[in-house]
Amino acid sequence: MESELIQYKHFNDAALASALVDVLEEGGIEYDVKESSAVFDPAFRSSDLTVEYSVKIKPEDFERANQLLNDKEQENVNQADKDHYLFGFTDAELTDVLAKADEWSPFDYQLARKILLDRGVTINEKILTDLRTERMEELRETDPPQNVWIIVGYIFALAGGVLGIFIGWHLSTYKKILPDGEQVYGYNENDRKQGSRIFYLSIAVFVLAIIYRISPAFKGE
Known part of the structure; x- marks a missing residue:
């Protein structure tokens, strides 16, 4: 049975959604984009509703899409502005960025990794795998009793x-x-x-x- 498409990322900026779609197309990953106007914008900046874009892919394509996004950002981190806030992070804070990659952008993830390596901190594939495994176990935990x-x-x-x-x-x-x-x-x-x-x-x-x-x-x- 073919897997259904589920939400991979969502944005309130059409340009960001379009950039992700470009990466998915380059990688040959099937996708679908849903536009929703169900989010109320209390600031009334442009309209009563804020448009959101939900990009959906197959569950088995998540890891490949993650890798494509990270590979793409590897080309950009060398040009990162030295005023970028991650340069002010401690080694422990940067390691936390790597551990919780789902809470950060692929650019931030790759930059955090580069800064640690530049500081002489050992960050190899085993360490990254251990961090991902620990994070996945944490995310699998159910929410507190309702x-x-x-x-x-x-x-x-x-x-x-x-x-x-x-x-x-x-x-x-x-x-x-x-x-x-x-x-x-x-x-x-x-x-x-x-x-x-x-x-x-x-x-x-x-x-x-x-x-x-x-x-x-x-x-x-």
């Missing part, structure tokens, strides 16, 4: 509110997309079970509420 949302979900479920359906659905199905394209559940097993119960309870109460409201019509009242 006790408040579970309580709110049950309240809306018993009240017959549609919001209970959405809360239950989110708790039971939400997944995180990791930097390598792997998708893992965002909440622990108990939260997912509670979410599933909220979802079905909400639907049941909602349907019963509708039946209760329309039943007089069938009784001729």
Whole structure:
């Protein structure tokens, strides 16, 4: 079964999305770009809505796309301005940039690596692999228990509110997309079970509420 395209990166700048698309095309990676105007811009800079661009690729192409972006930035780091903020980072802070590459741009990642090497810090492929492995394990961890949302979900479920359906659905199905394209559940097993119960309870109460409201019509009242 062919993998579906999932979100790889998202931008609120069309030029950045276009630059990524150019790299994907050069690498022969299948992609799709979705434009969304559902983000409210409180500053009203250009319109009531801020446009976002979501670039989607196949999960198995994430690592190759990451490598393509990093390879491209290797050509640019030698021209980095010496006033760039990363030059003021300590060795430990630069190592943290390498460990949490998903939170930084490919340029920042490559520049952090170059600065460390220029300082005589040993950064080989084994170290980078160990940092990536540790980071992936960290990202696989589920979010803290969602006790408040579970309580709110049950309240809306018993009240017959549609919001209970959405809360239950989110708790039971939400997944995180990791930097390598792997998708893992965002909440622990108990939260997912509670979410599933909220979802079905909400639907049941909602349907019963509708039946209760329309039943007089069938009784001729």
